[in-house]
Amino acid sequence: METLLELRYIRHAYGQQRVVNDLSFTLGKGAIGCLLGPSGCGKTTVLRCIAGFEPVSAGEILLNGAVISSSSVMIPPERRHIGMVFQDYALFPHLSVTDNIGFGLHSMQKDERSARIAEMLQTVGLADSAKKYPHQLSGGQQQRVALARALAPRPELLLLDEPFSNLDVSLRGRLSLEVRDILKSQNATAILVTHDQDEAFAIADEIGVMHHGEIQQWDTAYNLYHKPANRFVANFIGEGVFLPGKMLDQQQVEIELGTLAGDIPHQCAPDCQLCQKGNTVDVLIRPDDIVHDDASPVQAKVMQKAFRGADILYTLQLPGGSTALSLVPSHHNHAIGEKIGIRLEAEHVVAFSQAVP
């Protein structure tokens, strides 16, 4: 895939406070990337650097191979051909939906402009609301108008800053998938900033997990969940527990529930001293790694249960006393205090050195 955007070791500080540290990533044309991380990790600042609202003190940002930001270059935002969608929609309240969408299209001929507006109205499913004003629309509809307005001039890149955080959870889920379809239908390249991993998973092709101004791992959702590169990513993405394990060899580790074999644990790669037989590690066990099986001799006690509709998330006490989570189809409804049979069914072994905090 042809590269559209490239960040090379960019830095940014507010006064003495360094909030972006040597951060790099590339994004291909037509791809949807996401910066995901806890509040204050620097996601919005990176987005603002890409948009040209903040300078970089070191490193460079390239769009289509041309430097748009570096310590000596700062192309102004309006010359970057980058569109933005904000958390608060930022629609013009006195303009109709049509005029909001047409706002950035003044350089087009009248007919071309009308056609593009009609196309965008259709794309975001608001053809019936063309004459309405923003206050006559729901939050989800307003965000669709904002998306249509940003996409209408066919920007090289679209930046979305927490676009769904003002919407309720169920709408957020639906709109995330819809926005992905809209972006793909327009062949848009986009970067989303969010702290909500469900949103990131629903929309993005590639996700960069950020912490303290650095990208900890840039990967697919699948790999972030199943092959986290470090403890921060393992803890931040999904649910799970760490259980103590003993290395049997470089690819096998024994935990209380049995022996796990498979992928090489990240911090126990072949050149890692810790992989030597007998070393103790912490093994990440996800709720889907422990399955409920009445026939299993291993019995665990139900300590807590969280009903999630299709599934129940059980917090279990293992025979040895440690705690683990298990995601079980919700027709297996067990009471707190009950003992249930469980079996380990993990495909990916993720283990970290116990010495790492």
Ligand SMILES: Nc1ncnc2c1ncn2[C@@H]1O[C@H](COP(=O)(O)OP(=O)(O)OP(=O)(O)O)[C@@H](O)[C@H]1O
């Ligand atoms: N204009 C500013 N002046 C000074 N400090 C700022 C400014 N904007 C952000 N910061 C600080 O920089 C750090 C990173 O902020 P940023 O908004 O980039 O993080 P974020 O990951 O997007 O967080 P959130 O999800 O809460 O928006 C924070 O500690 C924040 O307080």
